[in-house]
Amino acid sequence: METRRLQVLVELARLGSMRAVADVSNTTTSTVSQQIAALSRDMGIALIEPQGRRVRLTPAGRRLAEHAVTILAAVEAAHHDLSPGAEPNGTLRIAGYATAIRGHLLPVVAELAVSHPRVHVLIREHEPAEALALLAEDATDLALAYDYNLAPAAEDPTVRATPLWTARWGLGVPDDGDADASEGTTLDVFGRFETHDWIVNSRNTADETVIRTLASMVGFTPRVTHRADSLDLVQGMIAAGLGVGLLPLDTIAAPGVRLIPLTAPIVEMRARAVARQGRLKWPPLALMTTRLRQRSGFRE
Template sequence: MLDVRRLRLLRDLANLGTIAAVAEAHTYTASAVSQQLAALQRQTGVALLEHTGRRVTLTPAGRELVAHTETVLAALEAAAAAVAAARAGLSGTIRLGAFPSAVRTMLPAALVALGRDNPGLDLMVTEIDPVAVPEALRTRRLDVALWHDYDVVPAPPDPALESVPLLDEAVYLAAPAALDAADADPVAAARHCDWILGTPGTLCHTVAVRVCEARGFAPRARHHVDDFDAALTLVAAGQGVTLVPLLGAGQPPPRVRLLPLATHRRTRIGYRRGAGDHPAVAACVDALRSIVESLESATPTVLA
C-alpha cells in the first residue's frame, strides 16, 4: 500500500518545483523530504524522479502517479466530510484565508455569523494574496479561502481544488480630479501618468500591467503599495493613478475620481477537492454568500 503522506509530497513537488519549496511548505527539512520521496520510489519499484542539472523533475511515471494522487486525496477529503457530517454539531479548527479588501468588508460579519451559529468552531483567519491561495489549500495551511482572479488574468484550473462563485466586481481607475479623462478609455488617458502598482509578483501588479499593455504601453511605476486605502491616499496627494476594485474603493478621499473600466474582479470560495460537503466548509460558504447578498442589497453596483 502506498503511503498517502509520501504521495502528497510527490504531488507538492510537481506543483512547487523544488524539494526546498516542498520542505518549507510542510515545515520539514529538505533531507527529510528527499528521504520520503526515495522511500516512495522503492515502494513503487519505478523511477519517479530524475535529475536535470541541479533540479529534480518528475518522470512520466511520476506525473502519472501524481494524477492518481489527486483522485486519492479528493476521495479522502470526501470521506472526512462524510464522517464529519455524521457527528452532532460542528467543532474543530477552520483556517480561512482572504485577500485584504475581503478581510475588511466581507469577512468580519461572516465570522460573527459563523461563531454565533457554530460556537464549537475555532475560526482562524490569514490574510493572503490570491497567487498564494492554491499552495496554501493544497498543503493544508488553509481549509477555505476567498480566492479571486480578473477577467484579464484568469486563474488556471487546479485539479486539487474546487470553488464556487461568490462575487463579481467592477474595477475602476482611481485618478486625481485634474486628470483629463475626455478619452473614452480612462486607462489610455492615463498613459503618461505615474502609476501606483502592487508589489511585483502580486496579482494586483500583474493585472495593472496587463491592462496597460492591452492599450499599448507599460505603466510607469512610481510607488508600489498593496493596500488600496493607502494607494487611494497617494492618488489624492497627486502621486499617480491606480486600479481599484469596488470593494477596495470604500469611501475614496476628496479629489479622487473613480472611472469605471470594462475589467472585472471575480471572487470565488475555494477549498480542497472533495471537501465541499464537509459541514464546516458548507457553513463557511453559506455565511459568506449571505453576507455578499446583504452587501449587494445595500450596494447594487457591486454586480456590474
C-alpha cells in the first residue's frame, strides 16, 4: 500500500470529512475519495460507509487508521535515520582480511564505541574474493579488499571502491648470510631464486599472479609448492627452508628470514574499501569509510 493513501486515511479520521481533508491537503474531494477507494482495494475491505450526505469510517477503517499512525511514524523515522545528515545508527557488517582488520579496522571500531555508540560493527575475516562475494550477495555492507599494482583487480560497475592505504612488498628468503642476494633490481632478485620453491597465499591468487608475472619477465616458471594464508606461517616456512615468498616490507622479519626490497619494478599492495553502488550515503557506512581513510592518511 502507498503511504500517501494512509496519510489521507489518518486525516479523514482526524477531520471527519473529505471536504476538510481536501482543504488541508490543497486538493479536491474527488482526489481524496479516489485515494480512500484505492486503499480499500489494497486492503480488500470497505473503509468508509455513508452517513447521511457525508461518510464515516467503518470499524475496519478506524482500526487501519490506528495502524497507519504507527506505520507513518515508522516511515518518517526511517527517512530520518537513513538520510545522509542523520546521526549514524545501526548495525554495520564488515568482511575483510586479517591484516586490515587487526591494523586498521579494530582501532576505528574502538574509537566509534566511544564517539558513536549507536553504531554496532559485525566483523568477518575473509580474503578479498570471499569478502567481495559476500558483498555481491548483500551478506555484508563493506568489504576490505586489496590488489597489487602488478595484479590489478577487475573493474566491477556494481560496486564502488574507496582507496585506503598502500604498502610496498619485498621477497622473504632464508637468512643464509648471502648479502649479495639483496642487490640489484626486482628481476635480478627473482633470477637468483629461480630454482627455489615458492610460497603463495592459499585463499587469494593475487600474490601468485605477481610472482608469476615477474618470473615470466625473467624467463622462468616458478615452482609453487606451498600455500599459506597467514603471513606468520609464511615466515615460518621460509625460516624452515621450504621456499621463498612475498612479504610486506614493513613487517618484522622472523629469525631465519631476510626481507629483500623489490625495486624496478616495485611491488605495491593497494587496500580499498568496497561497497555496493549507492550505499555509501548510509551514515554508518559513510562514517566508517571516512574514518578508515583518515587512519590511512587521507583527508576528506
